[in-house]
Amino acid sequence: MDSKNTDSLTQFNTLGLKADCFRLVRARQEAELIAVCLQAFKQLEPLLLIGGGSNIVLTETFQGTAVLVETKGIEVSQDEKYYYLSVEAGEVWHDLIKFCLDNKMPGLENLALIPGSVGAAPIQNIGAYGAELAQFCNWVEYLDLASGEIKRLKGAECEFAYRESIFKNALKHSAVILRVGFVLSKAWQPNLSYGPLQALSERTQGVTPREVFDCICETRMAKLPDPAVLGNVGSFFKNPVVSQQTFDALKQQYADIVGYALEDSQVKLAAGWLIDRAGLKGQSVGNAVVHLKQALVIVNRGGCSGQDVCDLAELVIDRIFEQFGVRLEVEPRVIGATGQKELADA
Structure with missing residues (x-):
């Protein structure tokens, strides 16, 4: 775990806003992440968890510890019908989708190019182009700051709704997501119900997961500016x-x-x-x-x-x-x- 005093969080938020914090910690191992979060909680110190920094608007100096969640790891198992993935919170969301496609485990491709980390994804139940994380979430494992225990909720217990979850509401101040479990069906069917994907549904030959992925990526890149060029957090407003x-x-x-x-x-x-x-x-x-x-x-x-x-x-x-x-x-x-x-x- 690397820790240093810093006066800048600018490079860690995709809006590129100039902002400071009292302390910056990069947690690359789960044990490190748990230790720094519990320490801050016990000392009544403000705690800010940052994954990709793509869902925050920093308005003033953060008077506490900002933790960069950089834990990595993907474990895969399977049975006759499903693939099961256990993914560390610090994995980049889009990289996970590419990993799944490269290993012939489709299902998440409609959610391609959504910025952020895996650990942040369940908080607002990310979604796009006719799909939501809730459809694929098997479980979420988190650190309960009050008890210091590691707990697990099944997907059905996460109270997922449109851009909502238990982690955004009842557990907002008490849970640190450590890893997320996904379940992907081996009987893959393309989800072509939304926007530009409808054109693929008109084809006479079968559509592949890679084609869905490419279509989503092309569409998002055409509409959404690259944060490295023009600071942004993607969609700023919910669809009412x-x-x-x-x-x-x-x-x-x-x-x-x-x-x-x-x-x-x-x-x-x-x-x-x-x-x-x-x-x-x-x-x-x-x-x-x-x-x-x-x-x-x-x-x-x-x-x-x-x-x-x-x-x-x-x-x-x-x-x-x-x-x-x-x-x-x-x-x-x-x-x-x-x-x-x-x-x-x-």
Whole structure:
């Protein structure tokens, strides 16, 4: 475990925000990760876990220990019907998908190129292009900070919902995810129900997992800016869910509104469409800007602060509510001096 005093977390958040912390620790082994987290917890010291840094907005100096989770390892077993994977929290999510495809274990390809680490994936139940982590999560193993025990929850016990989980709610301040278990069916069927994948479903010959993967990667790279070039956290806003009645009323006014039917007479609206329709592409606060190619993305065009990002997000939320009567929610976590806080408090 390497520890050093530092005044910068800039390279460890994909928005590229300038931010400091009192102490930075790189935990490369599970025992190291457990030790530093328990130490901080027992000393009542603020603790910030960072995987890929792709889901945080740093707004001020973090007055505690920031831990870079860099644990690595993938174990694989199988039976007649399934592959079972046990993956350390510090593995890069996209690298896991490539590992699975290289070893002929498809299933996760719809989730390709989502930034971040494996340990962060269950927290908000990452999802894209018709798939969610919850579909493949067998279990999540975590450190209970209060007891010091290592515990395991089955996938069904993680309270997964759209961008939600028990780790984002009831266990938000008490759990450190150590590894995640996945189950992948050997009877693979392509998931081609969403967006650009529908074109593949029209082919007469079978679609391969690699083709699905390539299609997702090409689509995401065309829409989403590379964080190494233009700082961002990917999609900044959740797609809001409204009643069928609300959707029907909006459709009378906006015939081209984009929505996807869910269960229980609910409809998921495309937040990107709402932001675009409101004319907010290119809207800025300081050096934080709504991306011109993808309205769901807020980018750092150089030297912007976390406060700029939060103020712009609030502006977007207010404008969308004024025009459509729909309130957007943000996906990334807003981090203040002692930990996560609400956008309105930033």
